[in-house]
Amino acid sequence: MTADSGPSRPVTTLEKAVEIVELLKGEDELELRDMTTELPYAKSTIHRHLETLIDTGYVLRTERGYRLSLKTLDVGIQTRRNHALYSVAKERVDTLAKETGEKVWCVIEENGMAVPIYGHSGENTVQSNVSVGEHVPMHQMAAGKAILAYLPDDRVESIIEQHSLAKVTENTISDPETLYEELSRIREKEVAFNREESGYRLHGAGTAVRNEEDVAIGAISVSGPARRLQGELFSEELPRQLLEIASDIEIDLLYS
Amino acid sequence: MTADSGPSRPVTTLEKAVEIVELLKGEDELELRDMTTELPYAKSTIHRHLETLIDTGYVLRTERGYRLSLKTLDVGIQTRRNHALYSVAKERVDTLAKETGEKVWCVIEENGMAVPIYGHSGENTVQSNVSVGEHVPMHQMAAGKAILAYLPDDRVESIIEQHSLAKVTENTISDPETLYEELSRIREKEVAFNREESGYRLHGAGTAVRNEEDVAIGAISVSGPARRLQGELFSEELPRQLLEIASDIEIDLLYS
DNA sequence: TAAATGTATTCGAGCCATTCGAACAGAAGG
DNA sequence: CCTTCTGTTCGAATGGCTCGAATACATTTA
CATH class of the missing domain: 3.30.450.40 (GAF domain)
Incomplete structure (x- = not known):
């Protein structure tokens, strides 16, 4: 293994957010409950992250859960x-x-x-x-x-x-x-x-x-x-x- | 203003990360210096965020700066x-x-x-x-x-x-x-x-x-x-x- | 070549924000 | 109406984020 094993002191809060986004990426929509079973974080923690992501516009609240918004598409297309x-x-x-x-x-x-x-x-x-x-x-x-x-x-x-x-x-x-x-x-x-x-x-x-x-x-x-x-x-x-x-x-x- | 003014206790660390991503979205590539002038955070803070984003694969280090990776495109296309x-x-x-x-x-x-x-x-x-x-x-x-x-x-x-x-x-x-x-x-x-x-x-x-x-x-x-x-x-x-x-x-x- | 300037990176310490768990609220179902 | 399940709020504690300074590295100038 010559590859870098990443930063010595990563921003773990940000890593958690990324995990949430990647979880949402795979599915059409997810309930908070689903995410608590998939991720090793407290329900309230994930909830607060989701609230923040909604506030920034990258996540949408659906009738029965959460999903990524098309702001992600905007970012991707721009990057391309x-x-x-x-x-x-x-x-x-x-x-x-x-x-x-x-x-x-x-x-x-x-x-x-x-x-x-x-x-x-x-x-x-x-x-x-x-x-x-x-x-x-x-x-x-x-x-x-x-x-x-x-x-x-x-x-x-x-x-x-x-x-x-x-x-x-x-x-x-x-x-x-x-x-x-x-x-x-x-x-x-x-x-x-x-x-x-x-x-x-x-x-x-x-x-x-x-x-x-x-x-x-x-x-x-x-x-x-x-x-x-x-x-x-x-x-x-x-x-x-x-x-x-x-x-x-x-x-x-x-x-x- | 009847609109919700957002969560009462947002995850500010995550908000910072989003600011960095949105900054990168606009440009082909940015140096750390540019970001410190645009954002009101310490150089080391932004640096640590970038390191984490690189580690997760959403940011790439170029010869003279940083840019968003095409993992963002993957997320966007999937969302669509x-x-x-x-x-x-x-x-x-x-x-x-x-x-x-x-x-x-x-x-x-x-x-x-x-x-x-x-x-x-x-x-x-x-x-x-x-x-x-x-x-x-x-x-x-x-x-x-x-x-x-x-x-x-x-x-x-x-x-x-x-x-x-x-x-x-x-x-x-x-x-x-x-x-x-x-x-x-x-x-x-x-x-x-x-x-x-x-x-x-x-x-x-x-x-x-x-x-x-x-x-x-x-x-x-x-x-x-x-x-x-x-x-x-x-x-x-x-x-x-x-x-x-x-x-x-x-x-x-x-x-x- | 060395100094100087402008970058990026590392690191310690303090303090604030994140995290957790528990309690509450609200919806759905029996 | 009670039960069960999910989402939301909140206080407290501690652990991680943030800052600034110091260091390393690169690039330019004399």
């Missing part, structure tokens, strides 16, 4: 908008989705996790296994692997260490050695592939978007049914389109 | 997904945007404010003056007025009292009497119109989505350039489409 990659990638993602007919994602890395910050569906898009804002293990996505391929070695190591390589399908890379080989293969072609590694019947391809130092700041990926994403389209056509869009975005980022 | 209206309205909004070629919104009310929770652009959509998650005064939007028209009188009164009727253009309704007249007119036609009331050159039309007790739980609206949204299309065709979609959504909500 503040990302350099988002604004320049958005329209290009849209057009690529139209061209390919498949789901196109813009993904960034955060705390060692892959986070889709924007997605656009094409004409034929099927239900996908990720959604905006979700934090997904890097090695399970084409975009995540593409980013890993262009991160400093020590970062890659610490990410693997921190969140081990969980298997979700037969094809998921769960061995560090295999992953390292995969990453150098990705660097060769500049494209990462996902062949049913995140879910059955689903394929994906992604390319990193890099800064002036050649370090990944995100990735663009296309995902869809394995049945459609195969053959030359998958291994040649899509990569070409992805490399083009990534290059365009890189240029936009440099000169804006 | 938990909304009953969102999931049923989404696809219908998409199709209406395709049909009309204009921007279509799904809006709900929260704390007396109109909040667009989902928007889909059509073929000809122009840049709009609101975005997802933003909290907008009810009287400035077609959707907001449509919702107000189907809220209990006392709620409407308290909303007007709480957030007064700010003018943003010549046409914005800023007088309560005029607004009440407008609301009864909306109830007659079941459709609300916005004629350059939220921004110049922009028109909009919206209809409320109501529950079994005929109380608004949200609204669907179409907005676009005044030049296009006019004449019979604006006053007849769009309202017909909106009423249909709203009715469909109401049925979906009742039987699901």
